[in-house]
Amino acid sequence: xxxxxxxVPTLPAGPFALRPWRLTDLAVVREAAADPYxxxxxxxxxxxxxxxxAAGRAFVERQWAKAVDGTGYSFAVAGxxxxxxxxxxGLFPQVDGRSSIGYxxxxxxxxxxxAGHALRTVADWALDDLGLARLELYIEPWNTVxxxxxxxxxxxxxxxxxxxxxxxxxxxxxxxxxLLPTDPR
Numbered sequence: 001x002x003x004x005x006x007x008v009p010t011l012p013a014g015p016f017a018l019r020p021w022r023l024t025d026l027a028v029v030r031e032a033a034a035d036p037y038x039x040x041x042x043x044x045x046x047x048x049x050x051x052x053x054a055a056g057r058a059f060v061e062r063q064w065a066k067a068v069d070g071t072g073y074s075f076a077v078a079g080x081x082x083x084x085x086x087x088x089x090g091l092f093p094q095v096d097g098r099s100s101i102g103y104x105x106x107x108x109x110x111x112x113x114x115a116g117h118a119l120r121t122v123a124d125w126a127l128d129d130l131g132l133a134r135l136e137l138y139i140e141p142w143n144t145v146x147x148x149x150x151x152x153x154x155x156x157x158x159x160x161x162x163x164x165x166x167x168x169x170x171x172x173x174x175x176x177x178x179l180l181p182t183d184p185r
Contacts, residue, residue, distance in 0.1 A: 003070025011075070016114060018075035018089060021063040025076050026056035028085040031106045038104050040168045042088070042133040045076035066090070077105075077118045090116035091126055097133030099126060113147045120185070123153055127181045137177040138164065150177045 010019040013165050032038045039046035043062055045055040077087035078121035086109035088133060093099045105114040124131045137155055139146045151157075155177040164174040179185070 005123060006067040006070055006073055006140045008073050008075065009125075011121050011125055012080070012135060014075070014113070014117040015080055016086070017075050017080050017083075018077055018118060018121055020067075021060045021076045021085075023057060023060055025060060025078075025085040026053060026071075028076075028087070028106050029056040029059050032088075032104060032106060035107060041165075042102065044104075047138050063090075072124075075118070075122070077114055086112070087114045087118060089115075091095075091121050091122050091135075093132075097131075098136065099132050099134070100136045100138065101126075102137075103171050115146070116152060119149060120153050123155075123179055124185065127179070133181065135179045138174040139177060140167070141175055147175065147177075153179070154181065154183050156180055 007013055008020040011016055028045055031042060032042075032044045033051055033055070034047045035044075038044050044059055063076075066072035066074050072092040074090045075088065076085045077089055078085045085106075087103065087105040088102040089101065091099050091101055096165070101119065103115050103118055126135055135155070137150050139150060141147075141160070147157075156179070158176045159177050161174045163171040163175055166174055
């Protein structure tokens with residue numbers, strides 16, 4: 001099925017801005033590649049390959065391709081004051097007005113509410129401006145920081161999906177969280 005290309009806008013997100021990825025954002029890709037968890041659950045290449053410029057460029061080009069092929073909006077989360085990228089948030093439309101969201105924060109920026117600002121902004125934009133009917137998050141039960149971020153935004157836990165996803169070399173359980181336009185935010 002051919003999908004029309006998507007336009008990735010720039011959105012204000014508190015002290016951050018969500019914007020399209022640039023080839024000048026490779027430093028955060030290298031940092032994320034060295035994280036023990038991010039490459040397991042995203043398309044960030046794992047170190048050491050993730051530490052070279054070619055692998056970093058390939059990651060950025062994959063983010064652009066999602067918009068071109070109509071499969072998702074991938075945002076770099078950058079500081080509004082310095083434009084330094086500190087994380088990622090993506091919105092991935094599925095079917096029937098439903099989309100999933102994924103996000104990560106570079107280790108050097110944790111504790112600055114990066115994920116909270118990014119998730120709230122994307123959720124508001126998706127529900128209010130794009131008119132989506134349902135947003136979904138899949139979070140491992142041990143990831144209490146991400147669980148708290150989702151709940152603060154207004155996402156509700158709907159259940160445990162047993163053996164839902166392969167992470168690394170093993171099947172992992174995931175909590176399913178959802179946010180509807182009618183839910184308090």
